[in-house]
Amino acid sequence: MTLWFIRGIRRGVVTTRYPAKPDTSARYLPTPPAFRPRQLTGQVADRLVAACPSSALRREDGVLIYDVGACTACGRCAAEAPHAVTASGAFELATTDRSVLIKRIPLRGEAR
């Protein structure tokens, strides 16, 4: 009991200050991807749609429909086309409106 107390005093407060202050460990979190529109040709987009296992990506004419809510941050799209996909770093993704999570990303060289 005493040991626990002493160890605790030595270690100090480990509780995060989030949400009052940003948390320092947040940058290590796996996050949903962000896409580079200039690299998203139609072909790349099709490959990305086929690679996603959780139905987060869909291709409509000229647009990549990206459902952030369905994304599991597995990284298969990043492995498939590393030049077109990067980590977004965003983890504060809560919303009251489900449709806000469905992002439309324009493909390169195609009309919106």
Add this chain to the structure above:
Amino acid sequence: MTPLDFLYAAGAAWLAAALAGLLAARTPGGLRACCALSAVGGAAAAAGGGWSLIYGNTALVSLGAPTVTGGPLQLQATSLAGAFTALLGVVAVAIAMYAPRYHEPSLGTGLYLAAYNLALLACLGVLAAGGMVTFLVAWETMSLACYLLILRHPRSGESARGAFWFLALSEAGFLLVVAAFVILSAKTGSTSLPGIAARAAAVPGGWRAAAYLLALAGFGFKAGLVPLHVWLPEAHPVAPADGSAFLSGVVVKLGIYGIALFAFRLVVPAGTWPGLVTMGGGAVTAAIGILYAMAERDIKRFLAWSTIENAGIIVTAFGAAMIFHASGQQALWTFLLIAGIYHVANHGCYKSLLFLEAGVTEHTTGTRDMDRLGGLVRQLPRSAVIAFVGTLGIAALPPLNGFVSEWLIFQGLFQGFRTGSHLTGILIVLAAGTLGLTGGLAVYAFVRGFGIPYLGMPRTRQAAAASEAGQPVAGPGLLAVACVALAVGVPIVLAALSRAARTVTGVSLGPLLLPGKLTVIPAHADFSAFSPTYLAVFLVCALAVPALIYLAGRPRAGSVSVPVWDGGIVSFRPRMQYSAMTFSAPTRVTFDALYRPAVSVTRQSDDDPAGRSGPVHYEARVAPVFQRYLYQPAVRALEWLADLVRPIQSGDVNLYLLYVFAVILLAYLLGAV
């Protein structure tokens, strides 16, 4: 006009009922006529018993010429027997209202009803007996008639076994009772009960104690004192429901009446140790009775063990009364006698009620096993309500009658410190503690006894299909009304019982016990007081509080009414409920040393080489300690003795002729001397 005339009328009605049963019970009309006569007899007995409580002892009546059996028929209606007679009458009326719908008209029913009414007559004879011979003849007739009662449905040896236990132990008890009476009559020189009572004080203390102990053991066989109780759980399940109600409600009480007769009227033994023995035996009986009740799944065996428990409570009260008498506390002596008789009346009512309801349950569902029942409150609503009244009574919960009589007994026991001897005081406190344990276990047992069969979901299809159509309700209903009346009319009952007790002990407790109209001062003036009437009113008013809260807080418009949160269970299965044995598991585990269960577990996976799981068979049996360690050794000893004597029966005619010659020679020589 004396109460004895009512008892004559009752006796005549029951004799007529027996004949009617024998001749006419093959038709429904004859069955109803027989039961109507039985009811008339019951009403007369109840009236006579109730009246004799306040009338006092009638004069001794001798009927018939002196016969070779020792004397004429001697009858006397005493106040002490009055309470028991009233109970006999009420139970007889209730059973008479119950029987026409319970039994099928047939020859077997006719014989059964003839035996039953004969048993009623014999019980009346025991209670109204004024002489030793009358008492003993009536007692034995009652035993034989009850033996025939139990044998109503001879199936596959089960019924024969129960009846045999009853008869064997009845006869053993009878021998001891005869011995006790013979000692008394020889020492006092009289065979009439008033005569014995008058001259008993002159008998030397040792003989009195011997007579009392023989009577305690002999009547203890009938009353169900441990270890003489073994017939109760064997005989009750196999007898028909009204027979079991009669056995538990009346016949067991006759054993208690015998003990009370000897303890308070005939012998009044000197010294505290007879009282201590009685009280100790009663306390042990009560504890063991309820503990074994917890291990029973069969409703009737459960109720039989509960009868043993209550008999123990009553005998404890009587024992403590004797101790107080020996210490000079005459008021407490009288008080505990009153409390004990009150409990006799209460138990007679609610135990008979519960047995009759067990009969209804058995007939509607086809089983007596609690674990095959459930949800009967929806199938048999009226029976459930009546059974609930009986359960509240037997669990000794206020405001019903069981609470009042147990409270009075406890109040009497708590006066143990007034005996003057520390050891006696401690022993009385121990007895009170045992009764407290018993009371708590009784509540537990009867929550199980009512909750498992009546509440919850039906565990089998038979239980779900039970229907109340055509089932007797009036009989048990009458007993429920009697329970409530005994609870509500506490002042009246106590006044009557104190008048009765005065004839036995000479102490008039009426004004001390009931100073006001509604308050009772039990046991001692500066110890405690309680008013059952006010308590009942208070409880009813207390129930009004949640009702008012509900009415005031009813959901307003805009609120939503949703079901009770049940953990999100999608569908309830009957197997999810407590079973009778799991509910009593804590007790059975705690008192494991008493039950000594023999457990066998076999798993299908034991035999399977691949170890696949399958059904598990679990069996646990409570060890029958009394049969195994007391009765079987006794029987073996008897058989050994018989083996010793067997050589006499050699089968050789010449030897037998030699026996005849030797006996004649001996008689001649003795006659010449």
Add this chain to the structure above:
Amino acid sequence: MTAEELRETIARQFGRSLHIRTLDTGSCAVCEQEIRLLAAPHYDLHRLGFFFTPAPRHADLLLVTGPMIRAFEVAVRKTYAAMPGPKVVVATGACALGGVYPEDPFTHGTVGAVLPVDVWIPGCPPSPLALLHGLGVAVGKLAERVRDLSFTAPDYTERAGGDS
């Protein structure tokens, strides 16, 4: 009550003390582990006035994970009905938002098919920080961020100026 009144009520009543009932409708239990971590010293949701309770009767917020398998639907409806109003439903995890099992015959695919969801928290699993943010959004204390995110990144060749 209108949405505004509801929001105001929730902020007022739940801002300082919120009782959360977690409900697993068939998840792989990793979301549950992250939720459990919320009570650990590093994240400590008690300092924010959030508490876990097992009884829906005492709960203000229902935190649902899992793709809402059909076998569990009755229990979910009973749980939701047992919660007294005002109540908030938060669906969290990719399964609950309709991601991983949208076409599975044994599931509804998304919690929104059975319950009226107020806040959606994506993630697989959502980190405790994301859950804290989501709970803050549910009680109106924190602002939503994801509406303004486009999830596009600039090219390697472009200067940093895009948002991520």
